[in-house]
Amino acid sequence: MTLSRHTFPKVSISKTASHIAEAESDGIRLLCRPSTADFPLRRYHRNQHQYASILLGQLYWTSLVGTIQDESRHIRDLLNPVDSLNEETRQWNIENGLDPELGIVDIDIFLHTWNNRALWSYLPDFCRLRCYPLEWSRRPPVHGSDYHYQPRYWESVDRKTPEALLQVIWGLRKGNADTDIIEDTEILFESVACVFNRRVGRLHKSYGNGASEIGCLHPEDTLSCYQKLEDCLVVQDKEGYRICRDGLRNKHALFGYPTGWLPGPYEEEACQLASETPDVI
Structure with a gap:
């Protein structure tokens, strides 16, 4: 089936009280109230999202019986237009001096979440953080066309300390550091995560979103993934590394973590590891 951008009606981008009431009555938890101040999307992005809404709806039903690795014609017929849409958006962003990833539809996160009931509650906050329509x-x-955006939500949270510790831990693992040093640093990270999560909880409460878990750290899962990534590097398991990193990326995106918290692709990390390993004579 061929999809056209001109086969669906345009939707007004104005926000009304009835829209908000409808969203809340359907069980969609709002991380914050709508704000138009400093809203980063342009009309172009909103138009692109209107087209993407059709593809997302169809992909949802397809994902119930398939996966993103499914090479069936129906899956590819839906994923290919999403890829094309994203490429068009990136090019437009670059031409207009914007962040290339602004407004990009991260379809992997939706596919990952739809098939995991335990993650469904994260989707509203994920859509808000990514400037997607809440209806997604x-x-x-x-x-x-309900966009719920608060640009200064995270300003009072120190994200630099967790990021710095994760970078140290990853560097120690890649550098084959002493196990005691790695474990001591991981214990420190877990302690920092405990304090960090309390502060994030207080932040959510200050906005009236006490039930939200977005942004909270999950140190056990993260550190376990770091160890698996290290193991894959050591045995040169490129595919295993990719699968583990993709899973970690999905979690990071869904939980609202900065992209800097994620180790690099296999080629990048393997190249760095090789350059840092002294030649054996």
Whole structure:
């Protein structure tokens, strides 16, 4: 089936009280109230999202019986237009001096979440953080134009300390450091995560979102993934590394972590490891 951008009606981007009431009555938890101040999306992005809404709805039903690795014609017929849409958006962003990833539809996160009931509650906050229509957090996602954006939400949270510790831990693992040093640093990270999560909880409460877990650290899962990534590097398991890193990336994106918290692709990390390993004579 060929999809056209001109086969669906345009939706007004104005936000109304009825829209908000409808979203909340459908069980969509809002991380914060709508704000138009410093809203980064342009009309172009919102138009692109209107087209993407059709693809997301169809992909939702397809994902119930397939996966992103499924090479069936139906899956590819839906994923290819999403890829093309994203490429168009990146090019437009670059031409207009914007962040290349602004407004990009991260379809992997939706596919990952739809098939895991335990993650469904994260979708509303994920959509808000990525400047997606809130209606995309429904199952199935529907066409909509409710954007809930708060640019200064995280300003009072120190994200640099966890990021610095994770970079140290990853560097120690790649450098084959003493196990005691790695474990001591991981214990420090877990302690920092405990304090960090309390502060994030207080932040959410200050916005009236006490039930939200977005942004909270999950140190056990993260550190376990770091160890698996190290193991894959050591045995040169490129595919295993990719699968583990993709899973970690999905979690980081869904939980609202900065991209800097994620180790690099296999080629990048393997190259660095090789350059740092002294030649044996």
